[in-house]
Amino acid sequence: MAKSIDVSDLNIYYGDFLAVQGVNMTIKARSVTAFIGPSGCGKSTFLRSLNRMHEVIPGARVEGKVVVDGQSLYDPSIDPVAVRRQIGMVFQRPNPFPTMSIYDNVLAGNRLNSRRMKKSEADSIVERSLKGANLWNEVKDRLNKPGMGLSGGQQQRLCIARAIAVEPQVLLMDEPCSALDPISTSAIEDLIHELKSDYTIVIVTHNMQQAARVSDETGFFNLKATGQPGQLVEFNPTKKVFSNPDEPATEAYISGRFG
Amino acid sequence: MSQTLEKKPAPSRDAMPLSGPRMPGSAPYLVAAAALAVGVGLGMILGGGLIAMAILAGLTFIVGITVWAWALEGRRSGVDRLVMSVVWAAFAVALVPLASLVWTVLSNGIPALSAEFFTYSMRGVIGDEPGGIYHALIGTLLITLGATVISVPVGIMTAIYIVEYGRTARLAKAITFLVDVMTGIPSIVAGLFAYALFVLIFGPGVRLGFGGSVALSLLMIPVVVRATEEMLKLVPDELREASYALGVPKWRTIVKVVLPTSLSGILTGVTLAIARVIGETAPLLIIAGSTDSVNFNLFADRMQTLPVFIYYAYTQPGVPPDPSIERAWGAALVLIAIVMLLNLLARVVGKVFAPKTGR
Amino acid sequence: MSTTIDETRAGGRRPGDAIFKGTAIAAALVILLALAGVAVFLLYEGIPGILGAREETDASFVSYVWPLVYGTLVAALIALVIATPFAVGMALVISHYAPKRIAKPLGYVVDLLAAVPSVVYGVWGITVLGPQLVPLYRWLADTVPWIPFFAGPASTTGRTIFTAGVVLAIMILPIITAICREIFAQTPTLHQEAALALGATRWEMIRMAVFPYARSGMISATMLGLGRALGETMAVALVLSASGVITLNFISSTNPSTIAANIALRFPEATGLAVNLLIASGLVLFAITFAVNFAARYIAGSSARRMSR
Numbered sequence: 001m002a003k004s005i006d007v008s009d010l011n012i013y014y015g016d017f018l019a020v021q022g023v024n025m026t027i028k029a030r031s032v033t034a035f036i037g038p039s040g041c042g043k044s045t046f047l048r049s050l051n052r053m054h055e056v057i058p059g060a061r062v063e064g065k066v067v068v069d070g071q072s073l074y075d076p077s078i079d080p081v082a083v084r085r086q087i088g089m090v091f092q093r094p095n096p097f098p099t100m101s102i103y104d105n106v107l108a109g110n111r112l113n114s115r116r117m118k119k120s121e122a123d124s125i126v127e128r129s130l131k132g133a134n135l136w137n138e139v140k141d142r143l144n145k146p147g148m149g150l151s152g153g154q155q156q157r158l159c160i161a162r163a164i165a166v167e168p169q170v171l172l173m174d175e176p177c178s179a180l181d182p183i184s185t186s187a188i189e190d191l192i193h194e195l196k197s198d199y200t201i202v203i204v205t206h207n208m209q210q211a212a213r214v215s216d217e218t219g220f221f222n223l224k225a226t227g228q229p230g231q232l233v234e235f236n237p238t239k240k241v242f243s244n245p246d247e248p249a250t251e252a253y254i255s256g257r258f259g
Numbered sequence: 260m261s262q263t264l265e266k267k268p269a270p271s272r273d274a275m276p277l278s279g280p281r282m283p284g285s286a287p288y289l290v291a292a293a294a295l296a297v298g299v300g301l302g303m304i305l306g307g308g309l310i311a312m313a314i315l316a317g318l319t320f321i322v323g324i325t326v327w328a329w330a331l332e333g334r335r336s337g338v339d340r341l342v343m344s345v346v347w348a349a350f351a352v353a354l355v356p357l358a359s360l361v362w363t364v365l366s367n368g369i370p371a372l373s374a375e376f377f378t379y380s381m382r383g384v385i386g387d388e389p390g391g392i393y394h395a396l397i398g399t400l401l402i403t404l405g406a407t408v409i410s411v412p413v414g415i416m417t418a419i420y421i422v423e424y425g426r427t428a429r430l431a432k433a434i435t436f437l438v439d440v441m442t443g444i445p446s447i448v449a450g451l452f453a454y455a456l457f458v459l460i461f462g463p464g465v466r467l468g469f470g471g472s473v474a475l476s477l478l479m480i481p482v483v484v485r486a487t488e489e490m491l492k493l494v495p496d497e498l499r500e501a502s503y504a505l506g507v508p509k510w511r512t513i514v515k516v517v518l519p520t521s522l523s524g525i526l527t528g529v530t531l532a533i534a535r536v537i538g539e540t541a542p543l544l545i546i547a548g549s550t551d552s553v554n555f556n557l558f559a560d561r562m563q564t565l566p567v568f569i570y571y572a573y574t575q576p577g578v579p580p581d582p583s584i585e586r587a588w589g590a591a592l593v594l595i596a597i598v599m600l601l602n603l604l605a606r607v608v609g610k611v612f613a614p615k616t617g618r
Numbered sequence: 619m620s621t622t623i624d625e626t627r628a629g630g631r632r633p634g635d636a637i638f639k640g641t642a643i644a645a646a647l648v649i650l651l652a653l654a655g656v657a658v659f660l661l662y663e664g665i666p667g668i669l670g671a672r673e674e675t676d677a678s679f680v681s682y683v684w685p686l687v688y689g690t691l692v693a694a695l696i697a698l699v700i701a702t703p704f705a706v707g708m709a710l711v712i713s714h715y716a717p718k719r720i721a722k723p724l725g726y727v728v729d730l731l732a733a734v735p736s737v738v739y740g741v742w743g744i745t746v747l748g749p750q751l752v753p754l755y756r757w758l759a760d761t762v763p764w765i766p767f768f769a770g771p772a773s774t775t776g777r778t779i780f781t782a783g784v785v786l787a788i789m790i791l792p793i794i795t796a797i798c799r800e801i802f803a804q805t806p807t808l809h810q811e812a813a814l815a816l817g818a819t820r821w822e823m824i825r826m827a828v829f830p831y832a833r834s835g836m837i838s839a840t841m842l843g844l845g846r847a848l849g850e851t852m853a854v855a856l857v858l859s860a861s862g863v864i865t866l867n868f869i870s871s872t873n874p875s876t877i878a879a880n881i882a883l884r885f886p887e888a889t890g891l892a893v894n895l896l897i898a899s900g901l902v903l904f905a906i907t908f909a910v911n912f913a914a915r916y917i918a919g920s921s922a923r924r925m926s927r
Binding site: 310335336338339342343345346347348349350352353354356357359360363364412413414415416417419420421423424425430431433434437438439440441442443444445446447448449451452454455456458459463464477480484508509510511513514534537538539540541544545548549566569570573574587588591594595598599602 | 632634635637638639641642643644645646648649650652653655656659660662663664703704707708710711715724727728729730731733734735736737738739740741742744745746747750788791819820821822824842845848849850851852855856878881882885886889890893896897900903904907908910911912915
Binding site for chain 3: 082095097098100109163
């Protein structure tokens with residue numbers, strides 16, 4: 001079943017630069033957790049440290065623990081490739097592979113693990129994933145067309161279909177709607193609601209209304225001070241964060257007094 | 260496909276194996292040490308040379324690390340390691356010729372160097388009498404200078420035309436295409452062109468240094484145009500518009516604003532272009548010819564150049580051959596040094612003349 | 619990109635502008651004239667060679683030039699087959715495998731290969747590479763003589779078309795590597811991260827994201843390398859011990875010559891019609907390299923249009 005994530009004392013570095021300091025939190029399974037905060041406070045950096053994508057950037061490293069299903073992700077015995085397979089990711093800008101068709105884009109992850117797939121099996125994965133991403137009806141007649149031919153919102157849903165095709169435990173979304181128009185945004189938000197019953201979803205967003213609409217719990221990140229590392233200021237159920245936050249800084253941010 | 264597909268995926272995803280047996284971080288070093296031992300050991304047993312040992316060690320490393328990763332971490336990891344080691348091995352192998360070449364030129368060339376080597380020509384030199392490359396140095400410098408004098412103005416002005424005036428013109432498109440064509444002209448064809456041109460003026464069998472300059476500029480112009488074009492395109496339009504807004508005419512804008520901004524890049528490009536043509540042999544062999552004497556006149560008679568000197572000193576050494584072949588290596592060393600210096604100079608120039616802004 | 623600012627009015631009024639623009643156009647026309655000149659003069663001097671080939675060589679021009687074309691193509695293709703995998707590997711090392719700290723110096727080292735003049739490569743090819751390859755040739759001729767390329771008898775000096783191909787491969791390595799590494803490095807981070815986030819290993823990421831993006835660039839890089847190899851003169855002229863035959867045997871002491879090397883070897887002593895004949899063969903070389911380079915640009919250009927769609 002979908003897994004919860006326990007983060008303890010996580011410090012994230014770019015080279016010598018400490019970007020995020022001392023994060024502790026528990027992300028619940030089968031729920032939507034949103035991270036909000038001003039630009040540059042380390043929300044996305046933190047998100048990328050949850051599936052070991054952070055270390056893809058040269059010089060980047062992480063201290064502390066991220067435990068999923070009793071396994072510490074940064075343990076030397078852990079294979080980062082397996083981690084990324086189990087913890088899927090959707091990026092800020094839609095990024096379907098430009099040379100692949102819609103069909104092949106959805107199967108891109110599956111083909112890594114099983115070189116030979118029966119046609120019927122592949123077909124059913126494609127249909128299931130595209131239906132899961134609410135895209136099936138729009139593209140079922142042009143599965144062999146390139147993925148780049150779709151609209152921005154459709155491309156983003158194609159990327160979600162690609163991520164869920166490998167049946168991950170957790171789905172990380174890094175500002176998935178920031179490049180989309182309001183109608184596409186609303187389609188993605190509906191989709192997040194539906195996906196919640198099967199996946200643990202973590203979403204970074206700039207849009208506080210979006211966090212309030214889609215998430216069950218909200219974490220507020222902020223810089224300690226200018227030039228200081230980012231930190232987790234508050235982590236509470238979304239209702240509480242938006243109505244009666246513990247920290248004055250959270251309230252100030254939410255009521256729009258800064259950031 | 261036939262059953263009604265639910266919207267949600269219904270996988271059994273209880274297990275989440277993230278860890279497996281993993282190779283230690285020191286694995287590549289361990290395998291490398293073992294491979295080295297195998298290579299040297301087998302090489303000694305089978306009596307192979309240093310090259311055989313290196314090849315054996317390399318192959319052992321590739322096979323070793325692949326098999327280990329495959330067995331321990333699975334097929335995908337094995338393939339990943341295989342590609343990584345093959346790619347690095349390719350790099351290492353490709354550097355062997357470079358190392359060998361540098362070593363050969365240094366070890367054979369250094370003994371040839373002396374004060375006479377740089378100040379004597381080969382006029383009347385027989386056997387192991389002291390002779391040198393003075394005439395070839397002079398020829399190379401003069402001919403390259405001539406090529407630079409032709410190429411730089413033509414190249415820069417052409418680039419200015421393409422970028423500043425001809426954005427939409429058909430002529431500019433045609434010129435861009437022709438510059439591409441020029442880039443691909445084989446150097447020997449450039450030499451033939453210069454010969455075919457000057458033969459019309461001076462008659463059959465013509466040889467003159469300036470012909471070499473013309474041939475080289477044919478090779479140099481496209482490099483200068485490309486480099487300048489790239490640099491001019493980098494100059495932001497705001498700068499041009501700011502200048503127009505002050506009522507500065509277009510040509511003064513180009514001369515006073517656009518060119519100074521891109522000066523460092525253009526100078527770097529010109530220096531690299533010189534470095535590229537200074538080692539050219541084939542066109543000079545054809546049109547500048549070869550001689551043993553010093554010739555300061557670009558417009559008359561044969562002129563010796565370093566590359567042609569190397570060619571003849573090596574292929575037609577005379578009797579006894581050794582002094583001449585030694586001089587060939589010495590000249591090769593000098594020529595490589597000049598090209599490297601020009602490359603270095605290009606980098607320095609790029610840094611020194613870069614616009615002093617925070618951007 | 620800059621907008622074209624219409625300065626025709628200003629240009630009409632200011633003599634400075636008119637003169638400057640005129641100079642720029644004149645420079646562009648010089649290039650036009652130079653290339654037209656190359657074509658015209660080579661034709662003017664070459665056609666007598668084509669027509670008079672029978673007087674000079676007792677054979678038609680085609681039968682004179684064909685063995686040279688064959689040798690040129692064979693040497694360049696050997697070079698390409700050897701250089702391309704190495705170049706792709708080296709480009710990958712610099713763009714994706716080497717740590718950032720040492721990637722840049724590695725790039726400089728590859729550029730050093732380009733800084734060595736071709737005549738030096740030639741001299742090195744005769745003295746060092748050729749003799750080193752002789753045992754390999756002997757082994758090939760003894761072990762696999764049924765492969766036509768290695769039929770033997772093996773050359774004792776190593777001055778074979780295969781050695782020439784190896785030298786050419788080393789010489790075109792830097793240009794192919796440089797272009798490939800630039801394209802690899804331009805692969806959008808987005809696509810690379812998409813692959814990694816799906817759980818791809820580094821190699822799988824390269825196959826999923828980098829190679830599809832770079833494919834046409836790699837093809838055009840190898841074709842530009844081919845163009846270089848076709849026109850390269852001195853290294854071949856020095857290394858190759860040519861006898862003008864057409865043979866598939868790459869390792870024997872009788873080898874086909876190449877157009878460029880043949881010109882370089884014969885031109886200094888040639889007179890009369892022989893000169894015209896050599897110029898005509900140069901014209902053929904020009905046509906071949908032009909076609910190859912044109913194809914390379916066309917492939918690169920058409921994919922650029924497709925990608926920017």
